[in-house]
Amino acid sequence: MEKKKARLYFIDAMRAWAILMMLQGHFIDGLLDNAFRDNLSAVYGIWKYFRGITAPVFFTVSGFIFTYLLIRVPQTGLENPRVKKGLKRGLQLLLIGYLLRLNLFGLLKGQIYNAFYLVDVLHCIGLSILGIIGIYLLTQQRGKFLFPFTLVSVTLLLFLFEPVYKTFSYSLLPDAMANYFTRANGSVFTIIPWFGYATLGGFLSVLFKRFGHFKYLYPVAITLTVLAGSGLIFYSSSLFVTLSKVTGIQLFTDIYSNNYLFIRLGDVFLVFAVFMLFRGLMTNKILLKIGSSTLSIYVVHFIILYGSFTGLGLYRFFNHSLSPMVVIPTAILFMAVCTITALKYEKYKTDIKSAVGKRLRYVTDKLEPILLLLQKSLKTGTARLLRVLGLAKN
Numbered sequence: 069m070e071k072k073k074a075r076l077y078f079i080d081a082m083r084a085w086a087i088l089m090m091l092q093g094h095f096i097d098g099l100l101d102n103a104f105r106d107n108l109s110a111v112y113g114i115w116k117y118f119r120g121i122t123a124p125v126f127f128t129v130s131g132f133i134f135t136y137l138l139i140r141v142p143q144t145g146l147e148n149p150r151v152k153k154g155l156k157r158g159l160q161l162l163l164i165g166y167l168l169r170l171n172l173f174g175l176l177k178g179q180i181y182n183a184f185y186l187v188d189v190l191h192c193i194g195l196s197i198l199g200i201i202g203i204y205l206l207t208q209q210r211g212k213f214l215f216p217f218t219l220v221s222v223t224l225l226l227f228l229f230e231p232v233y234k235t236f237s238y239s240l241l242p243d244a245m246a247n248y249f250t251r252a253n254g255s256v257f258t259i260i261p262w263f264g265y266a267t268l269g270g271f272l273s274v275l276f277k278r279f280g281h282f283k284y285l286y287p288v289a290i291t292l293t294v295l296a297g298s299g300l301i302f303y304s305s306s307l308f309v310t311l312s313k314v315t316g317i318q319l320f321t322d323i324y325s326n327n328y329l330f331i332r333l334g335d336v337f338l339v340f341a342v343f344m345l346f347r348g349l350m351t352n353k354i355l356l357k358i359g360s361s362t363l364s365i366y367v368v369h370f371i372i373l374y375g376s377f378t379g380l381g382l383y384r385f386f387n388h389s390l391s392p393m394v395v396i397p398t399a400i401l402f403m404a405v406c407t408i409t410a411l412k413y414e415k416y417k418t419d420i421k422s423a424v425g426k427r428l429r430y431v432t433d434k435l436e437p438i439l440l441l442l443q444k445s446l447k448t449g450t451a452r453l454l455r456v457l458g459l460a461k462n
Contacts, residue, residue, distance in 0.1 A: 078343045079132055080359030081350035085343075086126040087362040091369050091406055093119040095399045098373065098383045099390045123189070123257070124265050124332040125339050130193050131269030132276075135200055135219075139277055144208050154201045161194030164367065168376040185244040187255040190366070195248070195259050196266035203267075216274040219267040226264035227329040231322035233260060261329055268333065272340075286344055293341040300334030357411055364410035372406065 097119065106112055134157075138150045145151075169184045203222070207214040238246040247255045279285055305327045312320035323330075343350065350356075358365070375381025382402075390398070413420065 077356065078347040078350045079129060079136075080356050081347075081352075082125065082339065082343045082359075083129045083133070083362055084355050084359035086122055086129060087358065087365050088403055088407070089118065089122040090126065091365070091403045092399045093122055094369065094373060095382075095402045096395055098388070099386045099398075100388065100392065100395050101390060102388050104392055120328075120332065121335045121339065123262070124336050126189070127193065127196065127262055127265035128269035128272075128336050131196060131200060131266030132273040133269075134197050135204075135270035136273035136277060138200070138204060139215075139274060145205065151201055151205070154197050158194040158197035158201070161190045161197070161363075164363070165190035165194065168367065168370045168374075170377060171379050172377050173379065182243075183254070185247055186253065187247045187257060187259075189257050190363075191248070192257045192259050192262050193266070196263050199259075199263055200266065200270050216271050219271040219274070223264040223268040223271070226261040226267075227333070228319070228323065230261045230329055231319060231326070264329070265333070265336070268336075286347070290341050290344050293337040293344070297334040297337030297341065300330050300337065302334075304330040304334070354411075357414070358407060361410050361414045364413050365406055368410045368413075369402075369406040372402070 096115070104112070107116075134154060138148065138154065141148055141150055143149065165188055166184065168190070169186060169188070171181055171184070174181050200219070203218050204215060207218050233249075236250070237252070238249050241249070243253055247253055248259045251258060276285075276289075282288070305324050308320045308324040308327065311317070312324065370376050371381070373382050375384055
């Protein structure tokens with residue numbers, strides 16, 4: 069039992085690290101003046117590289133945690149309580165993703181701006197959860213190996229054929245649907261290929277579940293992830309060049325020319341290795357609370373930085389205008405404010421929801437007589453109109 073808890077502790081710590089990296093990454097990338105974005109600078113280059121690791125780690129850990137919880141219970145198929153919870157969670161993330169892009173001032177004008185339909189990380193994670201549930205339901209009764217095999221196969225297919233489907237225009241789809249597959253309209257993330265990281269996380273969780281009682285689990289896991297990560301980072305591009313020369317298939321050349329998916333996958337494996345290596349230090353209560361409160365932290369950061377609902381966020385007023393001397397300390401402050409606010413919300417979430425519910429019921433009770441009167445007036449007016457038009461008898 070302790071091994072299981074420790075395993076989840078290091079995963080929660082990874083998720084906490086990823087959300088904090090996301091906060092500072094979004095803040096600095098959005099507010100740092102372009103004059104200071106020097107790719108020749110070692111400091112900026114290191115920051116930029118680690119910023120690129122954040123999303124792959126976040127998607128992989130999200131897939132890992134959800135799949136681990138999904139397969140941990142004894143029930144299977146639709147009887148698995150995690151299926152219902154996962155469906156609810158996936159739809160919730162999609163809803164929140166759209167709500168965060170809603171502009172109330174636009175609604176008052178009777179408009180929904182195009183930004184509302186853009187796809188972000190919450191949309192993709194929500195769909196990824198639904199996708200993993202779909203794979204689970206289709207494969208769980210057909211042998212214990214089919215589910216993990218399908219998960220890792222989805223990852224490989226999405227990563228290998230990315231040069232193919234990224235050229236599609238998706239012009240036959242409405243923009244609201246096309247935004248899930250192309251960034252041409254401004255979407256930050258798309259479900260493909262990012263679903264591949266979530267399914268890879270799901271595959272890893274199956275391995276941890278199957279070999280959870282193995283005495284040398286962590287030494288073996290750390291060794292394998294270091295080898296896999298190093299191999300993908302340093303040798304995957306050479307491999308695709310060799311495959312292209314041997315087979316003459318253009319696809320391998322295209323992968324080599326922009327081999328970011330497999331290299332980032334290598335980064336993910338190395339991050340896993342580091343957190344597994346120092347897993348004994350990953351039991352800090354605050355760190356674990358941050359790891360379990362990532363949704364609230366993300367929502368708070370989105371509202372403050374991008375101005376959800378009003379459009380009045382920091383990004384609007386300080387877009388690409390701050391120097392490093394200003395943006396670095398304010399990024400730390402931003403991380404602290406978002407995290408503390410989210411943790412306070414999580415602490416009093418039940419009370420807040422109860423208070424909001426009472427207010428809504430109070431408003432509903434006060435409006436009910438008015439609504440009944442309007443309903444009666446509308447019914448009477450409609451009946452009179454129909455009689456005047458001869459469509460109803462007196």
